[in-house]
Amino acid sequence: MRLGLVLGDQLSFDLASLAALDPAHDAILMAEVAQEARYVPHHPQKIVLIFSAMRHFALALRARGWQVHYVAFDAADNSGTIVGELQRWRQSLGATQIHVTECGEWRLEQALRDAQLPLVWHRDTRFLCSREAFARWAQGRSGLRMEHFYRGMRKRCGLLLEPDGSPAGGAWNFDGDNRKPLPRGLRGPFPAHFEQDAITSAVVALVRQHFSDHYGAVDGFDYPVTHDQAQQLWRHFLDYGLAAFGDYQDAMAEGEPYLFHARISAALNIGLLDVRRVCEDVDTAWREGRVPLNAAEGFIRQLIGWREYVRGIYWLRMPAYAELNHLHNTRPLPDFYWTGRTRMRCMAQVIEQTLKLGYAHHIQRLMVTGNFALLAGIAPTAICQWYLSVYLDAFDWVELPNTLGMVMHADGGYLGSKPYCASGRYIQRMSDHCKACSYKVEQATEADACPFNALYWHFLIRHRAQLAHNPRLALVYRNLDGMAPARREAVWRRGQALLARLDAGDCL
Numbered sequence: 001m002r003l004g005l006v007l008g009d010q011l012s013f014d015l016a017s018l019a020a021l022d023p024a025h026d027a028i029l030m031a032e033v034a035q036e037a038r039y040v041p042h043h044p045q046k047i048v049l050i051f052s053a054m055r056h057f058a059l060a061l062r063a064r065g066w067q068v069h070y071v072a073f074d075a076a077d078n079s080g081t082i083v084g085e086l087q088r089w090r091q092s093l094g095a096t097q098i099h100v101t102e103c104g105e106w107r108l109e110q111a112l113r114d115a116q117l118p119l120v121w122h123r124d125t126r127f128l129c130s131r132e133a134f135a136r137w138a139q140g141r142s143g144l145r146m147e148h149f150y151r152g153m154r155k156r157c158g159l160l161l162e163p164d165g166s167p168a169g170g171a172w173n174f175d176g177d178n179r180k181p182l183p184r185g186l187r188g189p190f191p192a193h194f195e196q197d198a199i200t201s202a203v204v205a206l207v208r209q210h211f212s213d214h215y216g217a218v219d220g221f222d223y224p225v226t227h228d229q230a231q232q233l234w235r236h237f238l239d240y241g242l243a244a245f246g247d248y249q250d251a252m253a254e255g256e257p258y259l260f261h262a263r264i265s266a267a268l269n270i271g272l273l274d275v276r277r278v279c280e281d282v283d284t285a286w287r288e289g290r291v292p293l294n295a296a297e298g299f300i301r302q303l304i305g306w307r308e309y310v311r312g313i314y315w316l317r318m319p320a321y322a323e324l325n326h327l328h329n330t331r332p333l334p335d336f337y338w339t340g341r342t343r344m345r346c347m348a349q350v351i352e353q354t355l356k357l358g359y360a361h362h363i364q365r366l367m368v369t370g371n372f373a374l375l376a377g378i379a380p381t382a383i384c385q386w387y388l389s390v391y392l393d394a395f396d397w398v399e400l401p402n403t404l405g406m407v408m409h410a411d412g413g414y415l416g417s418k419p420y421c422a423s424g425r426y427i428q429r430m431s432d433h434c435k436a437c438s439y440k441v442e443q444a445t446e447a448d449a450c451p452f453n454a455l456y457w458h459f460l461i462r463h464r465a466q467l468a469h470n471p472r473l474a475l476v477y478r479n480l481d482g483m484a485p486a487r488r489e490a491v492w493r494r495g496q497a498l499l500a501r502l503d504a505g506d507c508l
């Protein structure tokens, strides 16, 4: 007989390794193992999500006639690793072949390839662009710009196109219409809610028992764990959120973790939703006049553009990519990333929300916690480990390029053409945090001045040699050079003082 491996982020009925096997003769192995649950200190709710969704998927496979060997986390003979479980089950079942689908993470794929196992590999066809197709697209190009990749994907997938193949509305990109600050008092739709069933409750108890040393709340888990629930979450967004997605994509508001974001990333990444169907639903919603084009285009760009593009970069450049540190940053991650205990209101709000829900939307990740890490010169490996740990949707293939490349500019601009550095003014424009902050966003050098301001100029001054030639930063360097020398000296000193306080363990 043959054995098929289904990992915790491969919970799709049309997974390639399942398609290659026969339920009448072959068997499936699924295993909850310590190595996967502990290689970073995952948020407890992320472990609840993976284990509960795995258990539900195993039952659904059995209902479809599959023989599933399921190893629970606390099973007495659990070896603690995926490779160990494959070796054990291969022997006891006498399996001649083990069918596996490409892993999401280089780390695990390498461990499998290094093991003495009769593996038969399958492409992960759940992505629209294979690793090989991305490598072909990248070959011979001097710069790998997302926008170029995205246009090719729109044509290939036939999404938001006019009958003659030109882009709907006459443009590939409607960013000019998007990214508005949130009007005062506007709230996002009520969030979809998911009751915990007996399976999830049992997993919550298990996680509480074994992972109390991980940061983040286990209580309040409220996320889909089955395909049906994921579909409900998706329909909820289509009905109530998508129409305003483009307009308020970059807005942040106190007490509004989701605003007009879909909250589907974790469900997509573990296989409970299918990216093709999601994009087709958005295309249909636009064609039927239910959502404006700027919303539909903005949303589809995130999926067939950014999501596929970062995966392509990951597999093109790993394992060396994980080691890059273009700006030579070495500062350890401040403790307040794990506790939210800081007077910086924006940081405290995003971190507290993250610890409570395992979720923050893109601008919170990029322009608040990410921006601070960039300005403060945090070591890329430390901040990457944080992002990989704290979000329910975090897997190395998507977290690493976003953090190391987009946020930290540690790849020297391979992924993003300029660092997304910003002062407190950006956060003030896009959120309501500053009004409630004990720091003053309009000040840079005084004792209570917003730390983002001095750190922003300090970052630009200390990295002048690496950044000043970048045409997209020409204007900010002109502003810096136009600053009165005494003021430049004062922001530098304030920046030095803030960094010294971080080094002394002060939570700012």
Ligand code: FAD
Pocket: 260, 261, 262, 263, 264, 265, 266, 268, 269, 299, 302, 303, 306, 307, 308, 310, 360, 361, 362, 363, 365, 366, 370, 387, 388, 391, 393, 394, 395, 398, 399, 400, 402, 403, 406, 407
């Ligand atoms: P929406 O805003 O509603 O967007 C819809 C979908 O588009 C998302 O579900 C996601 O699948 C996709 N998407 C949007 N932006 C990106 C992007 N930059 N890269 C890849 N896919 C994107 N996303 C992850 O799925 N896992 C991660 O580990 C992850 N780490 C990140 C780390 C940093 C530092 C940053 C800046 C971004 C990261 N992202 C990650 C991308 C993005 O922040 C999340 O996908 C998004 O916030 C998920 O929430 P949502 O489903 O409500 O997204």
Ligand code: DLZ
Pocket: 006, 007, 008, 009, 010, 031, 032, 033, 034, 036, 037, 038, 042, 046, 047, 050, 082, 103, 104, 105, 106, 108, 109, 395
């Ligand atoms: C994230 C995760 C966790 C917490 N636990 C498991 C597990 O016990 N068993 C499993 O098969 N997968 C788990 N996962 C997801 C894997 O870490 C993920 O499949 C790989 O990192 C992607 O290559």
Ligand code: SF4
Pocket: 343, 344, 345, 346, 347, 423, 424, 425, 427, 428, 433, 434, 435, 437, 438, 439, 440, 441, 450, 451, 452
């Ligand atoms: Fe954040 Fe500065 Fe605004 Fe405070 S003043 S919320 S630290 S941007």
